[in-house]
Amino acid sequence: MADVFDYLAWRGELTLAQSPFNCVDALILSVLAYMSFGDAAPDGEAVELGTAAQALLARGEGEPGARSRTDRRLLEALAGSARFCGMRLLACEECVDPRREMQFGAFTALTGDGAVFVAYRGTDNTLVGWKEDLNMSFAPVVAGQRRAVQYLERAAGMAPGPLRLGGHSKGGNLAVYAGAFCAPETQARIEAVFNNDGPGFAPEVLEAGGYRNILPRVQTFVPQTSIVGMLMGHGDDYTVVRSDQMGIMQHDPYTWQVLGPDFVRLEQVTAGSRLxxxxxxxxxxxxxxxxxxxxxxxxxxxxxxxxxxxxxxxxxxxxxxxxxxxxxxxxxxxxxxxxxxxxxxxxxxxxxxxxxxAPGHRLRPETGDGAALPGGAAGQQEPAEPG
Structure with missing residues (x-):
């Protein structure tokens, strides 16, 4: 089975003019959001992805940048890929704020085909990041989601053209939330939102007008034994992707299987995931x-x-x-x-x-919240900050 590295080896020389932007490209940029570019892509400057990748690769083992050897392998592949190396990164942002219980990261990429991709970081290894995730189980909106909306408005003001949003895990949740609660003129520019195994939302979000408006443009992908991506409520359908790992390890996007310009798709998640x-x-x-x-x-x-x-x-x-x-x-x-x-x-x-x-029982995948979380509708307005 092939993965994102095989994709880059086989199709990395095809420009976006030769082969249009796809969901695998979105996953790769979403994974890139986990890396700390810092001064490799200074705020206010647009830096080619290949140049920024080389700067991260030049850093020592203990310095901020890539999280693992697999991340470094991805940076090496992107730096040598005609499809990605010329993309320009700007507005790389990261923040961990224990007081607000917020962990946030994002960057904006000018992809070279006239579009702008906004990538949101998922949960990192900080305790603050993990607590913010669990806060979603009781808070209609968390600080990172508000920051995601603000960041999108900033990114939209930096470059014209269609907007694509994406992220992995919590990053996918932030991408959908930002697309749902941004200004109407910004939402009108959104071409697609790529949610890669991100958790869902409280009922207030699912019932909001902005969420319903963006829903047709949301593409949600989960591995066959998804756990994270099945949490909370989802108003959208999802596409099941084959992973070469087992259980919770399937959350790792490097394990997702690729075929040409698409993922290897399955009909449904496993019974274990639904359980x-x-x-x-x-x-x-x-x-x-x-x-x-x-x-x-x-x-x-x-x-x-x-x-x-x-x-x-x-x-x-x-x-x-x-x-x-x-x-x-x-x-x-x-x-x-x-x-x-x-x-x-x-x-x-x-x-x-x-x-x-039980005899004759069959678990069905649920796309809604299943009344797991109490709460009323919020119309088209963003849920109020709890407390």
Missing amino acids: VDRALKDWLAGLTREERERFVDAVFGVLEATGAVTVRQLVDPHNARVLVRAMTGVDEKTRAMLLRVLSALASSAGRAVRQAA
């Missing part, structure tokens, strides 16, 4: 938004007690000991709440398994 989806939605449906908020705050209160800033630091042996002490130091009321919520999750998982095993 997890049902269990999580059933669990959330049994909790009020206040309970979800208290649960998330309590969990991250324990994690932050270690002093760790990133997930990697969290698994440090020293922090592991601090984590154990923090857990034992949790007050009785909080401990009881955590146990109650986790017990509810276990019960939901058990019910989903029993239902799936």
Whole structure:
């Protein structure tokens, strides 16, 4: 099976004039949003992607830039690709704000075919980024989503032409949200939104006029055992992509399979994906938004007690000991709440398994929220900031 590297080897010499922009191109730019360009693409300047990629490759192992050897391999391939190296990057932005519980990153690419691609970063390895993700389970809108709208308006003002938006994981969620809640004149310029295994939204978003308006232009892709991309509510249909990995590892876009200018498509997600989806939605449906908020705050209160800033630091042996002490130091009321919520999750998982095993039962994929989250319509307005 082929992946994005095979795609670049086989089709990287075809310009966008020879072969139009496609969903694989969008995935590649979405993955690129995870990388820290910093002064490789200074704000206010348009830098060729090939030049920026070489600058990142020249950085040392511990410096900001590529996250892994696979990222470096992608940068090398893009730097040598006629299709990508001449694209111009500008407005590279990244921000981690613990006070606002926001982790955000984005860049804008002038793709060379007259269009503008806005790429949003997914969750990085900071605890702030992970907490912002979980905040989506109870907050109609989070800080990163608001920032995504502001960034899109800025990008739209920098260059004329059709707009394409994209991202992977949380980045896909931000791309859809920005497309839904940007100004009407900006939304009118949006040609397509590429959501690569991004989680869904609260009912207030799904029922908003701007979301319904952008929906026909949203292309959502999930791997066959999707977990992240099935979370929360979705008003759109999705395309299932074959991955060469198992379980949650299929969330990694480098594992997605490619055929020519498209993904290898499957008819539906696996029964396991639908099982997890049902269990999580059933669990959330049994909790009020206040309970979800208290649960998330309590969990991250324990994690932050270690002093760790990133997930990697969290698994440090020293922090592991601090984590154990923090857990034992949790007050009785909080401990009881955590146990109650986790017990509810276990019960939901058990019910989903029993239902799936019932004779004649068939799990169906759900595109809506399944009443997992309470809340009313917000018309065409953006949901109000919680709290």
